[in-house]
Amino acid sequence: MTVTPGVSVVLGTRFATALPEMAVPWQAVETPAPRLLVLNEPLAAELGLDPEELRGPAGVGLLTGTVVPEGARPVAQAYAGHQFGYYNPRLGDGRALLLGELPGADGRPVDLHLKGSGATPFSRGGDGLAAVGPMLREYVVSEAMHALGIPTTRSLAVVATGRPVRRETLLPGAVLARVAASHLRVGSAQYARATGDDDLLRRLADEAIDRHHPASADAGNRYLALYEAVVAAQADLVARWMLVGFVHGVMNTDNVTLSGETIDYGPCAFMEGYDPDTWFSSVDEGGRYRYGNQPLAAEWDLARLAEALLPLFADEQEQAVALAVEALGRFRPRYEAALLAGWRAKLGLPAGLDDEVARVLVDDWLALLQANRVDLTSSARALSAAARGDAEPVRELVLDLAGIDAWLERWRALAPDADAMDRVNPVYVPRNHLVEEALAAATAGDTGPVERLVEVVRRPFDERPGLERYAAPGPGGPFVTFCGT
Structure with missing residues (x-):
């Protein structure tokens, strides 16, 4: 060419x-x-x-x-x-x-x-x-x-x-x-299905298999295997969002990729004070895509994908529906396992610890964060200091000192790995007030703050002197994001 x-x-x-x-x-x-x-x-x-x-x-x-x-x-x-x-x-x-x-x-x-x-x-x-x-x-x-x-x-x-x-x-x-990786999305499959052209739907699914989930090609039912792979990829993706407090803001089916990549950063933002009821988008009036609802929203979107792909699963609709329901049923266990594994890493928990013990410890930690409106990012990073013997950075974040002291005692008895925690708990995320500040400067003609912010967040786990303002939560108060359309 x-x-x-x-x-x-x-x-x-x-x-x-x-x-x-x-x-x-x-x-x-x-x-x-x-x-x-x-x-x-x-x-x-x-x-x-x-x-x-x-x-x-x-x-x-x-x-x-x-x-x-x-x-x-x-x-x-x-x-x-x-x-x-x-x-x-x-x-x-x-x-x-x-x-x-x-x-x-x-x-x-x-x-x-x-x-x-x-x-x-x-x-x-x-x-x-x-x-x-x-x-x-x-x-x-x-x-x-x-x-x-x-x-x-x-x-x-x-x-x-x-x-x-x-x-x-x-x-x-x-x-x-x-x-x-591609722009194939749940909405792509919905469009192909709506045309009534099963050959188009099949070609779209083949393209998704070839580009994103090639192992599905060798399965007995390649299209069901594709669907299972997308379900797994989205379960893992949303769990990762939750672990860093990312709120997508517009989880419509046209913004859910078949590759498992995050797409469309319109009204997105990072949650600071931990609260599952957090959302920022100006167009999400009812909070459909709030932080705590993201797993359910993803599951709903994947159900729509199953509906679109049904003709490819089996010749008989009843059988196709049964296969789809069974495959979608794996979303929640996969998501919950990915989320718990992520939290085990964030808390530095030992590999041999029973999952149920770990789950209770995580739930109690999140309950403390919510009750005290504690910043998700900085609190997780402060736990590294507590694991090394200095609990004050954590205690300074909460009002319920008795509650945090009791939790820390249980947690430190497990000998958490502080170095491992530092590898997964970021110091820097794009704090909403800093993003808005940088965007306002760029709109006025100065891209320096944007370039500096990107330089910082490209090394999220490496704490560096002089960057304290990039690690600190915002000033509080209501924060609203817009799609920009």
């Missing part, structure tokens, strides 16, 4: 070729005055891309979709979805484009995808554009999630377009270039 002069990037057309019924050829809108705001150089290096080339005019054109390699076929992807419980049969990329696929570091293809690149046939009256702040939020938070070891899409770059966009006020516009 030849390429456009000045852009030595070869993009595949895998999705567009395999699933043309779900790919609408489209072009990004022109950018009046493009300016690179941030470039994820470590990610570029992993992908074999030249950062200097990406910084040049042709590279910036690629990152906005206005310079496309010859032979590439940018498309807007079609998908359906349940949004806050209500089904929409035709969502799709309303402000995004799939430019194509790149070879990933492990040789598997990864999507190069744009967000904020203009209106498409799926825009439903929207302008298809994005503002600087929400695009940089995705950059900051997705890099933090990656550093925490949580499967996620990643941001390659954010480019200011020079075109203002109107949201709650007039804001500077931007395009995000995002990399993902």
Whole structure:
């Protein structure tokens, strides 16, 4: 494949070729005055891309979709979805484009995808554009999630377009270039099922198997095995969210990937004072996707995936339903096991400790945190000091000193491993007030605070002098996030 002069990037057309019924050829809108705001150089290096080339005019054109390699076929992807419980049969990329696929570091293809690149046939009256702040939020938070070891899409770059966009006020516009294992999602399967074309549904499932769950190909029932693999991946993913206090904010079926990656960092935020009833999203009026409800929301979304894939499980619907119910029934045990294993690691508990003893200890710890509104991140890190003999950093966080002293006595009797705890309990997460501060500065033209914040959260477990404000909880009070659409 030849390429456009000045852009030595070869993009595949895998999705567009395999699933043309779900790919609408489209072009990004022109950018009046493009300016690179941030470039994820470590990610570029992993992908074999030249950062200097990406910084040049042709590279910036690629990152906005206005310079496309010859032979590439940018498309807007079609998908359906349940949004806050209500089904929409035709969502799709309303402000995004799939430019194509790149070879990933492990040789598997990864999507190069744009967000904020203009209106498409799926825009439903929207302008298809994005503002600087929400695009940089995705950059900051997705890099933090990656550093925490949580499967996620990643941001390659954010480019200011020079075109203002109107949201709650007039804001500077931007395009995000995002990399993902793929953008296949529960909503993709829902769309394929809704067409009534079983061949399309089968091809979509085959693509998911090949790209994400190849072991399913060798199973006796490959499509049931695919579903089981997605159930397991999502159970593990949500458990990881819960362990760091991440609140996704919009767990609609079009935001649940078949790969098991976190996607869509719109109204997301990190919980500070521990409370399962925490949510931040301005559009989630009833708290459907609150922190403590995330496992149930994921299970509900996976039930919708089962409904979409039913024709592939068995010829007889009754048998297909029975197989789906049995497979979905494994979500909760898998999630609970992953969550308990994570908490055992966070508390430094010995491997031989009985699970029920560990579960009671974890539940009692979380009850103390909730009753005292203690910050999840800093309290877990403070336990390392307590494991080394200094309980004051923990005691300073709570009002119920008798309760915490009694819990610490039980816990320290188990000889927790402080060094192991430090490897899994972060010092730094993207504190909400610091994210907002950095985004406000970037919107005003100064990306320095964003770059500094990313530098900090890329090494979340390494405590460093001079970064105390990045480890401290926010000032308190109500905090609301917005989708940015």
